[in-house]
Amino acid sequence: MFSKVNTAVCHGVTGITVTVETDIKSGLPNMSIVGLASTTVMESRERIKSAIINSGFDYPRGRITVNLTPSDLRKNGSAMDLPIAVGLLASTLYADAVRVREYGIIGALSLDGEVLGVDGVLPMAIGMMDSGIKKIIVPWANYNETALVNGAKVIPVNSLKECIERINSQDASYADIERSLADADIRKVSNPKGLDFADIKGQENAKRAISIAVAGRHGLLMIGSPGCGKTMLAQRIPGIMPQMSERELIETAIVYSASGRTNQSDSILIDRPFRSPHNTIGRAGLLGGGMYPVPGEITLAHNGVLFLDEVCEFDRENIESLRTPVEEKYITHFRGGEQYIFPCNFQLIMAANPCKCGYYGDPDRICKCSISQLEQYRRKLSGPMMDRIDIRVSMEKVAYKEISGKGDSCRSTEELKNDVARGIGFARSMGRMVFNADISDSDIRKYCHMDNEACKLMDGAYAALSLSPRSYNKILKVARTIADMDESEIIKKDHLAEALSYRLLNEINNS
Amino acid sequence: MRYKKKLGNIGEEFTVKLLEDCGYTIMERNFWTRVGEIDIIARKDETLHFIEVKTRTRVDYGYPAEAVTEDKQRRMKKVAEIYMLQRHLNWRNVSFDVMELTANMIKNCI
Structure with a gap:
């Protein structure tokens, strides 16, 4: 009447293996879950009961104790529904209590016994692989992302009943295939939106500055009047960055999996992320946070671009708070005595108007700002954060001739990408493994x-x-x-x- | 109401017979206080048993034992304390039990 089932929790962006121990003793019908479980996990009792009964099994009668070890680790999320249900069924001998120990099980349950997708399957699966569990049962909805778990034998299931059948079945053929990046349904085409630097006429000096910034991963600030193309340029930056390496691909996918942004129809991200938070964003949104910390914009931009448009409109405190993460390339949060480390190695791009009204220095229009307004605005552009910006480029208004021209001299994404690749390639060949800014x-x-x-x-x-x-x-x-x-x-x-x-x-x- | 009460009585009668067969001595039945009631108080060897009998004809609404809520358990404890004070009993081993009965041929009895 005792069983052990392996599962994992997503602790920030790291998966940690957790063992679900289930014991059923005679006594008044009652189910208690111990081991620092959050409300979501506690509520799983009701879901599990309905799911077990509706799947055609008998719900065990008696005093049920479920222990989640390591018991000093806080646990959150609905991914423990399925392992606890399987634990109960293994205790009542519906499932083979010995064979069940070979598996790592992840999944949420709906009341009718269907297995629902959960967040953070990728880090959880990697965490279980690291602790030696090779066979992993996941919801069908999360099957695709597990392709990044090299060497794992992943069994996708649709329902609790199917999960039990899989565990009990002698025929192991379904679990013979080891997952590898090769069979991932990755969007092979990069740049799916068809963004190209050639769309922007003129601004060749800004394009040049961007390619330098990307090649050395220098922070870049673009200053120019409204409508001169700052945002358009920024959106095209991921396109000229070198293709993500397998490690970067996995790191980024882990962050997106943990924050529940793995869109199944969209499959795995192959493009570098481009994050452009609005200037009203709060500190938790930017740096990450919450009771069980979730990644913020800087972490979502990991291995990609963080673009702060209208940087002067951001709260100064928020911009200043970026200082340490920019230097360290990770951010540490502390919650409830536990440490959460989120990676945030991104290309920082900022854009700003030259003044409050936006037309300071414009040859055709008059700036309406007062001297004090100008000074106040400037003050935001200086300071310790701006000190970390290596490249600043001023953008002029584009002349009509340039917009209407055929664009012979207009450099495209292809050309810029080659420039960047040449720069990075040369640096690596000279034995410099870090980006020049670092x-x-x-x-x-x-x-x-x-x-x-x-x-x-x-x-x-x-x-x-x-x-x-x-x-x-x-x-x-x-x-x-x-x-x-x-x-x-x-x-x-x-x-x-x-x-x-x-x-x-x-x-x-x-x- | 009458039906429910009759069903309860049948259950209790059955339980008493069963307990006596098993060597229990019945000390009290339907011990009533303001706080609540205990159906059967019995003893065997060195242990005092406070027994709640739950009888049901259908299990569609959950098993009988599930109807013994935490509140009911608390009340049973209280009543047991009162009983032991009243009778000047000082037992070391006290047990609270639930007798669960599912009746299926009820029509002939009532």
Whole structure:
């Protein structure tokens, strides 16, 4: 009258194996679940009872005790419905209590015994694989995402009855296929929306800045009047980033699985995510949070692009709170004595108007802002966060000639992607495994050599622009990226001059 | 109401007979207080048993034992305390039991 069933919980974005122990003793009919279960898990008692009866089994009568170990781990979610139900049926010998231990079981139950899809199946399955459970029973709705669990034998089920039949069946042929990325129903076409940089006429300097930012993963700020194409450019950035590696693909899929965004019809994400939160977003939405923490926008942008449009309209506190995650590439939350670590390695892109009304510096229209308004707006653009932006680019209004032109000189996604790939490829061939923006201060001397002319230029610029040592390092890194795209081992004068030009905007503002 | 009461009485009569056959000594029946009532109080060996009898003709609405709610259990405990105080009993082993009866040939009896 005792049984053990393996399942897992999704703890942030990590799956942790949990064992469901079920014991049935004689006594007044009662079912108690112990082991730090949340209300959702407690409510599963009612679902399980109905599901068992409606699947044609007898509901065990007696005092039922269910223990979820490790018992000091907080457990949440409806994914434990199915394992607890199977545990009950194994205790009453409907299911083979020995064979059931080989399986890891995940699934929610509806009252009629149907197995429903749940969030976080991918991290849970990976967690179970890590602890040596190779056969995993999942809801049909989640079958596709398990393709990313290399080597797992995954059995999708539709109902509680089917699940029990699968466990009891001697014929194991259904579980012979090991899952691998190859049979995943991945959207093979990247860039499904057909976004192309060629859609934007003009703004060639901004496109150039974007390709540099992507090649070195530098933070980018675009400043320009309304309607000049900032948002359109940003939306096209994932298209020029290099294809995700298998590891990145899995990392991103884990985040999307854990936050319940794996759309089954859409299958697995192959494109890098592009997140553009609205400026009214709260801190929890941005960084992640909640009683059982869920990933925020920065984590959803992991391995992709986080685009903050109208960055000056965001609460200053929210922008400042990005500082640590941007540097660390992960964020840690603490809830109820437990630690939740979310990855957030993203390409930061920001866009802003030059002033409140948006027309400061516009050749044709008059800016209506007062001096104090201008200053207030500027203040938002400086500060410690802006210091982490390596590249700033000012965008002019596009002339009619450029829009109406045939676009011969208009660079497309294809070309920019090649530039980026060349830059990254060269950096890797020189033995630099991190992106240039992440080169440590001690390594700068090692990697960023300038020729004599460039040294002379830097000498003059350091004094003339009253640069700080920190901006000096940042400029060197950007220059390094530009040199990479030129496949040059040494930073030349041209490279440095271009890098300096992306810095000017801020240095002038501050002076 | 009369039907229910009769059914209950039949159940209790049956239980008493069964308990006596098993070597229990019946000490009290339908011990009533303001807090509640205990159907049968019996003893065997060193243990005092407080027994609630639940009789049902159909199990469509759940099994009889499931009708003994937590509130009912609490009340039984209270009544048991009163009983033991009144009779100056100081038993170490006290047990609360539920006798579950499902009647299927009820028509002939009532």
